[in-house]
Amino acid sequence: MTHFQTDAVHAGYKSHEHNNAGAVPIYQSSAFTFDSAEHAAKLFNLEEFGNIYTRINNPTQDILEKRVTALEGGSASLALSSGLSAQFLAITNICSAGDNFISASHLYGGSYTQFDVTFRKIGIDTRFFNADKPEEIETLIDDNTRAIYYETLSNPAFSIIDFDKISAIAKKYHIPVIVDNTVPSPVLFKPFEHGANIIVHSLTKYLGGHGTSVGGIIVDGGNFDWGKTNRFPSLTQPSKGYHGLIFNDVFGKNCPFGNIAFAIKARVEGLRDYGPAISPFNAFQIIQGIETVYLRVQYQSKNIIKLAEYLENHSKVKKVFAPFLKSSKYKENFDKYFKNGAPGILSFELKEGLPAGEKFVEGVKIALHETNLGDSRTIVTHPASTTHRQLTEEGKKSAGVTPGLIRVSLGLEHIDDIISDFDQAIG
Numbered sequence: 001m002t003h004f005q006t007d008a009v010h011a012g013y014k015s016h017e018h019n020n021a022g023a024v025p026i027y028q029s030s031a032f033t034f035d036s037a038e039h040a041a042k043l044f045n046l047e048e049f050g051n052i053y054t055r056i057n058n059p060t061q062d063i064l065e066k067r068v069t070a071l072e073g074g075s076a077s078l079a080l081s082s083g084l085s086a087q088f089l090a091i092t093n094i095c096s097a098g099d100n101f102i103s104a105s106h107l108y109g110g111s112y113t114q115f116d117v118t119f120r121k122i123g124i125d126t127r128f129f130n131a132d133k134p135e136e137i138e139t140l141i142d143d144n145t146r147a148i149y150y151e152t153l154s155n156p157a158f159s160i161i162d163f164d165k166i167s168a169i170a171k172k173y174h175i176p177v178i179v180d181n182t183v184p185s186p187v188l189f190k191p192f193e194h195g196a197n198i199i200v201h202s203l204t205k206y207l208g209g210h211g212t213s214v215g216g217i218i219v220d221g222g223n224f225d226w227g228k229t230n231r232f233p234s235l236t237q238p239s240k241g242y243h244g245l246i247f248n249d250v251f252g253k254n255c256p257f258g259n260i261a262f263a264i265k266a267r268v269e270g271l272r273d274y275g276p277a278i279s280p281f282n283a284f285q286i287i288q289g290i291e292t293v294y295l296r297v298q299y300q301s302k303n304i305i306k307l308a309e310y311l312e313n314h315s316k317v318k319k320v321f322a323p324f325l326k327s328s329k330y331k332e333n334f335d336k337y338f339k340n341g342a343p344g345i346l347s348f349e350l351k352e353g354l355p356a357g358e359k360f361v362e363g364v365k366i367a368l369h370e371t372n373l374g375d376s377r378t379i380v381t382h383p384a385s386t387t388h389r390q391l392t393e394e395g396k397k398s399a400g401v402t403p404g405l406i407r408v409s410l411g412l413e414h415i416d417d418i419i420s421d422f423d424q425a426i427g
C-alpha cells in the first residue's frame with residue numbers, strides 16, 4: 001500500500017490510459033460514444049462500467065473520485081457540484097418522506113438550514129442532538145431512523161464529538177454514520193478508522209484548497225451491511241427507478257468490486273435524477289489542489305498555533321476558540337483523535353463584541369473578508385452576519401455562533417505578515 005502523499009498525486013490515474021498525458025486531462029465532453037448497441041445496453045444495465053453522459057460520469061470526475069477514495073480509504077466515491085449537494089444526495093439515498101436522521105446541531109450554517117428547513121419540506125425529519133451529549137442520540141432513534149450525522153470538526157464551533165461513543169450507539173442499532181470531514185480533511189482525520197460509514201466533503205475547502213472551484217463528494221466506506229436488517233429498503237428492495245435492480249444484491253458486500261451499493265445508488269439514481277454533476281473543469285482544479293493538500297494542511301496546522309498564541313495574549317481579545325487550546329472543552333477529544341495536528345482554522349471574540357468585530361473584518365488588508373475556508377489566502381468571516389445569518393437566534397446559539405465571533409481560515413502567507421495584519425485591524 002502506498003502512502004497518503006503518493007496517493008495524493010497518483011491515485012486513480014495511469015498516463016498510458018490517457019494518451020500518455022502526465023497530468024490529468026480535462027475531458028470537457030458532455031457525452032461519450034458507444035462502441036455498439038450492445039455496449040450501450042451493458043452500460044445502462046450496469047453490467048459494465050464506463051462513461052455515458054457527464055451528468056452521470058466522466059473520466060476527469062472518475063479520477064477525482066478514485067483519488068479521494070484512496071485518501072479516505074473507502075470503497076467508491078461520487079463527486080458532485082458542491083458540498084451541499086453531496087450531503088443532499090447522501091441523506092436522500094437512504095431517507096424518504098416519513099424517515100428521519102439524527103444530526104449534531106453544531107453544523108456549518110448552510111447545512112443546518114438544509115437539514116432544519118429543506119429536508120422537512122420534503123418530509124424528512126432531522127432530529128438534532130447536542131454534540132456534547134452523544135447519549136441523547138439513543139432517545140431520538142426509532143424504526144424510521146436511517147442515519148446519524150455529524151461534522152468531524154464542526155464549523156464554526158470546532159466541537160469534536162466523542163466518535164467512539166457514537167460509533168458504539170450506531171453499531172448497537174445498526175444505523176450508518178455519515179460524517180462531514182471537510183474541516184480536518186483526510187490529512188488530519190480518517191473517519192473510517194473511527195466508526196464512520198459514509199463521508200461527505202465540501203471539496204471547495206481544503207481538498208481544492210485554492211478558492212477557485214466549488215465541489216463536493218460522497219465517499220462510501222464499504223463497511224456497512226445494508227442487508228442485515230430491513231431498515232434500508234431503498235437498497236434492499238427492487239428499485240422502481242432502475243428497472244427492479246436490488247442495489248445491495250448486486251453491489252453490496254458480495255460484489256467483486258467491494259461493497260459499493262451506496263455509492264452506485266447515489267450515482268445512478270440520485271445524481272441521475274437530481275442532477276448536481278461537477279463540471280470536468282472543476283474536477284480538474286480540485287485534483288490540482290489535492291496534489292498539495294498534505295503540504296498545505298501541515299503548514300497551516302503549524303501556523304495556526306502561532307496565530308492562536310498571538311490572539312490569546314492580545315488585551316482586546318476576549319476569547320480564542322480552537323480545539324487544541326487548553327481553554328477548549330474539546331481539548332481532550334482533540335488529543336484523543338487528532339494525532340496529526342489541527343486544521344488551520346480558529347475563531348475569536350473581541351472584548352468590544354459586534355462593533356469591534358465588524359471593524360476588524362473591514363480593517364484587514366492582507367486577509368480577505370469572505371465566507372470561504374481552506375483557501376490558500378487567509379480569510380476572515382463574521383458568521384452571525386454571513387454564513388449563519390438565516391438561522392434563528394436559537395439556531396445560532398445551538399450552532400455555537402455568538403454575535404461578535406470572527407472565524408479565521410489561515411492561508412499560505414507568512415504567519416508574521418498575517419499577525420501584523422491582524423494587529424493593525426484590531427487596533
Ligand SMILES: Cc1ncc(COP(=O)(O)O)c(C=O)c1O
Pocket residue numbers: 082083084085108110111151155180182183201202203204214215216
Ligand atoms: C463544513 C462544511 N460542510 C459543507 C459545506 C458546504 O459546501 P459547499 O459550499 O461546497 O456546498 C461547507 C461550506 O462552507 C462547510 O464549511
